[in-house]
Amino acid sequence: MATATPSNTSYGSVRLTHLAALDVKGEDAEKFLQGQASAQVGLADGRFAPLTCFCTPKGRMLANAQLLRLDEGHFRLLLSNTLLDSLANHLKKFAAFYRAELTALPGITIVGASDNAPALADQLGLTLPQQVGTHTTSGQASALRYPGDIPRWLFCCEGPIEGINDDDDALAGWQLEDIRSGLAWLTDAQQDHFLPQMLNWEALGGISFKKGCYTGQEVVARAHFRGQVKKRLMRLSVETASLPDVGASVVNGDDKAVGEVVVSAFNNQGSVELLAVMNTKVAEEMTPLFLAGAPASLLPLPYAIERVDPEQLAVSINA
Template sequence: MQSPWLLHLDQIGARFAEDAPGTVSFSDDPRSEVARAASGTVVVPLTHLGTLRASGEDASAFLHNLMSNDIKKLELHRAHWNSFNSPKGRMLASFLVWRDGSDFLLQLSADLLAAMHKKLSMYVLRSKVRLTDVTPEYAAIGLAGPAVATTLDAAGLTLPPEAMSVSQGGIQVIRIDAARVEIHAPVAQAGDLWKKFVGAGASPAGTAAWRWLDIRAGVPVVTQATQDEFVAQMLNFELIGGVSFQKGCYPGQEIVARTQYLGKLKKRMFRAQVASVEPPRAGDDLFAPDFGEQSCGKIVTATPAPDASYEVLAVLQLSSREANEVHHATPSGPLLKFEPLPYTVS
């Protein structure tokens, strides 16, 4: 049975991609929606993401022992990036984590939600914690652009004071960065919020627009296509605050710590544009002369850019990046044109 929120989106003209569950658009040309995100304020249904709730008196300790970040130090009005890793230190999922009273909410790629729910539940054992998929109960709405504060105000909501801060209450607002927030609201209130946002001047836009904003911010989202591929530092995860090197053990911790303090990192994530006829996709291989016919990296996230190209986050060998000749899909495929990230990669 389709949720009331998805039914509402369908009624206001949202189009759901059959080959990519959770991906939504409001026009035949997602590129035009990305262009609106580049020039104005947009409102986006974040249906490509899902949310788990961890509740119970052991929730904090349970998550702390499994995740890459310090759950025990996560304050009520704060959010942070996090990951769950394989024993070999490879990221199985990336999360945005924040508090809801004594509970914890973990947002991740929707295509990994069911598997991660099952996987994490295997660790519960005798812990007093309950993991619940609350995606059907809540609507995640993204709002981005220069008029975020006034758009929130039109709906009776307040912009949190700084990046990764959270307003608590029945409707939660998570400030992702300077000009981007996520609203987490009960589905019964989501339709009215959407109407108020649009009435205040925000343009409806789809998943491509939000992914473009993630790319510009250098924020990776692990999906089925990239699961178990990358150690946290390859995705610059420690640079965006997704790893604590002071906390105790968790799955893959030894590898992550060794990479940070003892190893020489050979791969990093970079932002680039690709002028390609075929749309690049997450998981696509990349090639460079210094690796010949062997892949030198992979696409992490890809989406249409406002112009005729595509924009990507890509993990690749540092030597290939330094040589500045990296090709998409084949050794002679389209060249990547590298663009700056909002943080320093070394």
């Protein structure tokens, strides 16, 4: 466990060092991605940026990402920096059969901003998008509206940006807003471990059940239509002075593991908030929960655990 000071969700702008970008370009880029991603790739129209994921043939997540179309034949995936190389290497095996080129961008500048987002947008020549899940692009930069109780945006720029906060507490503040939004980015520590539904990905509009085949689609669809998902992403709080490791066990009163931590961050009350993949019976049984001996409490998520079709999201955004 790592010890840290409590974070505050109020920040100007912060470098999002936990994220990275993977570009997919070429005449067949859309066709190629359509056969690999859980998203209906055509919905990425230069405004709507659907969530998506990439799976093994057994339906386990290799990475989840947000998909932006920057230009005709030019897509960008935003994902955990720990999965950038492995996803690129995985997809290159299939891209060889298409007129599509993958380029990992580990050095790209990715910034999160809240109260000073308008000034940053002006600096980059961007108009701020106002609907969650939409983006704008201008030259070599883009702005993506993120979910959260406080308005916030992600900026992606191929050049340096001056005056960006590199403080760990500011980054933790951004991640805390992700946690409160019920949004978890898979990392290498749990790659090839979860079905997409275990991260509530269909409740966030990250799975199209209306598109054709993609790698792992049959398993993902069967789990959905047969109701076979017995683990779900849940939000918890723990009174502890240390951040739990990724994969740390949440246990019940009988010391039986009922969940595992995916991401955690300090809040400004001195406790930890986290997202963990939990046995669905936990919410039904109202059993006491513990993490490393400290009592843990379930907190509400800001969305219902039900299917949200990205096709419908696209219609509502463009209405």
